[in-house]
Amino acid sequence: MKGHKPSGVFLPGRAGNVGESYERAVLYAMSSRFEGFPNTLALDRLTGDAALRVQFAARAVEARERFSVQRIAGMWKKLFAEVR
Secondary structure, eight states: OTTOOOOOOOOOOOOSOHHHHHHHOSOOOOSOSSTTHHHHHHHHHHHTOHHHHHHHHHHHHHHHHHTOHHHHHHHHHHHHHHHO
Protein backbone atom coordinates (compact mmCIF):
# COMPACT_ATOMS: atom_id res chain seq x y z
CA MET A 1 0.00 0.00 0.00
CA LYS A 2 3.02 2.25 -0.19
CA GLY A 3 2.06 5.48 -1.87
CA HIS A 4 -1.68 4.78 -1.56
CA LYS A 5 -3.68 7.66 -0.14
CA PRO A 6 -7.09 6.48 1.09
CA SER A 7 -9.92 8.89 0.50
CA GLY A 8 -12.19 7.47 3.19
CA VAL A 9 -13.99 4.35 4.27
CA PHE A 10 -16.60 2.70 2.08
CA LEU A 11 -19.06 0.25 3.67
CA PRO A 12 -20.93 -1.30 0.73
CA GLY A 13 -23.34 -3.49 2.70
CA ARG A 14 -24.32 -6.72 0.97
CA ALA A 15 -22.28 -7.85 -1.99
CA GLY A 16 -23.62 -10.15 -4.68
CA ASN A 17 -20.23 -11.55 -5.66
CA VAL A 18 -17.94 -11.41 -2.64
CA GLY A 19 -14.90 -12.55 -4.66
CA GLU A 20 -15.16 -9.52 -6.93
CA SER A 21 -15.38 -7.24 -3.90
CA TYR A 22 -12.24 -8.78 -2.42
CA GLU A 23 -10.38 -8.33 -5.70
CA ARG A 24 -11.27 -4.62 -5.86
CA ALA A 25 -10.48 -3.97 -2.18
CA VAL A 26 -7.27 -2.32 -1.11
CA LEU A 27 -7.77 -3.42 2.49
CA TYR A 28 -9.89 -6.08 4.16
CA ALA A 29 -10.91 -5.59 7.82
CA MET A 30 -12.47 -8.56 9.58
CA SER A 31 -15.10 -7.57 12.14
CA SER A 32 -14.69 -10.74 14.20
CA ARG A 33 -11.66 -11.75 16.22
CA PHE A 34 -12.05 -15.50 15.80
CA GLU A 35 -15.00 -16.83 13.79
CA GLY A 36 -14.03 -15.67 10.31
CA PHE A 37 -10.27 -16.17 10.47
CA PRO A 38 -10.09 -19.73 9.03
CA ASN A 39 -12.56 -18.77 6.31
CA THR A 40 -10.47 -15.75 5.37
CA LEU A 41 -7.33 -17.87 5.12
CA ALA A 42 -9.17 -20.45 3.00
CA LEU A 43 -10.55 -17.76 0.72
CA ASP A 44 -7.10 -16.31 0.21
CA ARG A 45 -5.65 -19.71 -0.72
CA LEU A 46 -8.62 -20.75 -2.87
CA THR A 47 -8.54 -17.69 -5.07
CA GLY A 48 -5.21 -18.68 -6.60
CA ASP A 49 -5.20 -22.48 -6.36
CA ALA A 50 -7.48 -24.39 -8.75
CA ALA A 51 -6.33 -27.80 -7.46
CA LEU A 52 -7.19 -26.81 -3.90
CA ARG A 53 -10.66 -25.66 -5.02
CA VAL A 54 -11.24 -29.13 -6.53
CA GLN A 55 -10.16 -30.77 -3.25
CA PHE A 56 -12.48 -28.56 -1.22
CA ALA A 57 -15.38 -29.24 -3.57
CA ALA A 58 -14.82 -33.00 -3.28
CA ARG A 59 -15.01 -32.76 0.51
CA ALA A 60 -17.98 -30.39 0.62
CA VAL A 61 -20.62 -33.10 1.07
CA GLU A 62 -18.73 -34.63 3.99
CA ALA A 63 -18.33 -31.20 5.60
CA ARG A 64 -22.03 -30.46 5.13
CA GLU A 65 -22.92 -33.66 6.95
CA ARG A 66 -20.34 -33.13 9.69
CA PHE A 67 -21.72 -29.67 10.47
CA SER A 68 -25.41 -30.37 9.86
CA VAL A 69 -27.97 -28.80 12.18
CA GLN A 70 -29.13 -32.26 13.28
CA ARG A 71 -25.63 -33.41 14.22
CA ILE A 72 -24.67 -30.22 16.04
CA ALA A 73 -28.02 -30.05 17.88
CA GLY A 74 -27.50 -33.67 18.97
CA MET A 75 -24.08 -32.77 20.35
CA TRP A 76 -25.57 -29.90 22.34
CA LYS A 77 -28.38 -32.11 23.70
CA LYS A 78 -25.83 -34.71 24.79
CA LEU A 79 -23.71 -32.05 26.51
CA PHE A 80 -26.70 -30.60 28.38
CA ALA A 81 -27.76 -34.09 29.48
CA GLU A 82 -24.25 -34.75 30.83
CA VAL A 83 -24.07 -31.55 32.90
CA ARG A 84 -27.42 -31.99 34.62
